[in-house]
Amino acid sequence: MEQPIKVLLLDIGGVLLTDGWETSSREKAAVHFNIDAVELNQRHRNVFDAYESGRMTLDDYLRLVVFYEERSFTPDEFKAFMMDQSQPLQQTIDFMLDFKAKYKLPIVAVNNEPKELNEHRINKCGLKTIIDFFVSSCYVHMRKPDPRMYHLALNLAQVKPHEALYLDDRKVYTELASGLGIKAIQHTSLSNTIQQLKTYGF
Numbered sequence: 001m002e003q004p005i006k007v008l009l010l011d012i013g014g015v016l017l018t019d020g021w022e023t024s025s026r027e028k029a030a031v032h033f034n035i036d037a038v039e040l041n042q043r044h045r046n047v048f049d050a051y052e053s054g055r056m057t058l059d060d061y062l063r064l065v066v067f068y069e070e071r072s073f074t075p076d077e078f079k080a081f082m083m084d085q086s087q088p089l090q091q092t093i094d095f096m097l098d099f100k101a102k103y104k105l106p107i108v109a110v111n112n113e114p115k116e117l118n119e120h121r122i123n124k125c126g127l128k129t130i131i132d133f134f135v136s137s138c139y140v141h142m143r144k145p146d147p148r149m150y151h152l153a154l155n156l157a158q159v160k161p162h163e164a165l166y167l168d169d170r171k172v173y174t175e176l177a178s179g180l181g182i183k184a185i186q187h188t189s190l191s192n193t194i195q196q197l198k199t200y201g202f
Contacts, residue, residue, distance in 0.1 A: 006163040012111040014169030018087045020117045025085040054138035058116040088125045112137040
């Protein structure tokens with residue numbers, strides 16, 4: 001008999017919310033602020049790991065990626081634009097609220113996000129009503145696809161890999177989870193996820 005699921009692990013960007021600071025958001029910023037998108041993305045890639053792993057503040061990131069030369073806008077204006085890119089995927093949020101109320105299952109975030117954006121997204125969209133705790137890259141100083149993030153989430157939740165179900169919109173991360181013995185669903189749409197959850201008894 002298959003062991004019951006004891007914890008739901010999930011990503012945030014692309015599942016509960018829009019992505020935080022992905023390529024499309026940076027391209028919008030380049031247009032909005034009339035800055036060179038190629039240079040912006042190149043500089044972003046050079047410091048991305050330290051930024052998202054919580055080893056660099058947002059101010060340091062912006063100083064290296066945007067404000068390395070004089071600009072006609074302020075850091076606060078740019079930060080506000082960055083934060084505004086995060087929007088709730090309300091149907092999925094509503095579903096997860098109902099899911100949590102019905103099944104009383106602990107829900108744990110396993111997500112890559114820099115600290116300031118992560119906390120803004122959590123507070124703006126009320127994610128603490130859904131998620132019990134956050135194994136976020138900025139807090140644990142490692143990033144997916146580092147397997148240690150998944151092991152840490154399992155250890156904190158006190159479950160075995162086969163007792164966990166992981167939800168992420170990126171196939172490479174669900175494949176990694178599956179390789180660790182965690183049941184996994186690639187979230188391509190809410191309707192597809194609902195159908196997939198049925199196969200696990202939900």
